Amino acid sequence: GENVEQHPSTLSVQEGDSAVIKCTYSDSASNYFPWYKQELGKGPQLIIDIRSNVGEKKDQRIAVTLNKTAKHFSLHITETQPEDSAVYFCAASAGSARQLTFGSGTQLTVLP
Amino acid sequence: NAGVTQTPKFQVLKTGQSMTLQCAQDMNHNSMYWYRQDPGMGLRLIYYSASEGTTDKGEVPDGYNVSRLKKQNFLLGLESAAPSQTSVYFCASTQGVNTGELFFGEGSRLTVL
Numbered sequence: 214g215e216n217v218e219q220h221p222s223t224l225s226v227q228e229g230d231s232a233v234i235k236c237t238y239s240d241s242a243s244n245y246f247p248w249y250k251q252e253l254g255k256g257p258q259l260i261i262d263i264r265s266n267v268g269e270k271k272d273q274r275i276a277v278t279l280n281k282t283a284k285h286f287s288l289h290i291t292e293t294q295p296e297d298s299a300v301y302f303c304a305a306s307a308g309s310a311r312q313l314t315f316g317s318g319t320q321l322t323v324l325p
Numbered sequence: 326n327a328g329v330t331q332t333p334k335f336q337v338l339k340t341g342q343s344m345t346l347q348c349a350q351d352m353n354h355n356s357m358y359w360y361r362q363d364p365g366m367g368l369r370l371i372y373y374s375a376s377e378g379t380t381d382k383g384e385v386p387d388g389y390n391v392s393r394l395k396k397q398n399f400l401l402g403l404e405s406a407a408p409s410q411t412s413v414y415f416c417a418s419t420q421g422v423n424t425g426e427l428f429f430g431e432g433s434r435l436t437v438l
Contacts, residue, residue, distance in 0.1 A: 214384075217367075219367075222365070247426075247427075249427075254431070254432075255431055255432075256329070256415050256417075256429030256430050256431050256432055257368070257415070257427075257429050258429070259426045259427065262426075302367060302368065308423065309422050309423055310356060310358070310373075310419045310422060310423070310425065310427060311356075311358070311370065311373045311375075311381070311383065311422065313370075313427070315367035315368040315369075316367055317365050317366060317367045318365075318367055
């Protein structure tokens with residue numbers, strides 16, 4: 214089955230700096246790569262996703278890049294703000310939602 | 326504006342006790358899922374239901390059972406709770422079985438003593 218590794222497990226940045234979280238996956242058939250943000254005491258919420266026919270996708274301060282050859286994808290957050298502090302999960306799927314495999318999560322802390 | 330609602334939010338059980346976690350969604354979604362979240366392990370799929378009346382095992386189904394009698398409800402049962410089932414449980418739903426946004430509830434924290 215699919216295996217998704219996520220790094221780092223914790224990340225602290227100064228407000229205004231950029232943050233990068235990286236994930237690698239094992240199944241070359243995976244074609245859908247979402248990122249979820251989980252605030253304290255809440256359920257995960259989708260913030261951005263990318264499909265395998267696209268190399269990069271942006272949404273305001275958030276961007277995701279995908280390298281299918283190397284089987285890795287990354288989340289980039291620019292101009293970080295305190296409200297960006299949360300746990301971020303990457304995931305990968307070869308087709309259906311039930312096949313979605315999550316990474317172990319990254320605790321991002323934005324220091325004021 | 327409820328989305329996915331889970332009850333209870335917190336529960337403490339003794340080993341061997343049984344309980345049911347309830348999940349309700351008001352988005353008319355066809356597919357529903359139960360995940361468990363453990364430190365350092367991300368989210369792991371316990372069971373899912375592609376449509377009303379159907380259920381199937383996920384990655385970690387042992388010790389659990391599920392029921393999807395109504396489209397809006399998905400129940401997760403623990404027949405004989407074990408300390409290894411101490412976790413935070415999340416219910417989620419999607420419109421269909423194909424990839425798309427998972428809508429999660431706020432979680433149910435279960436402690437088994």
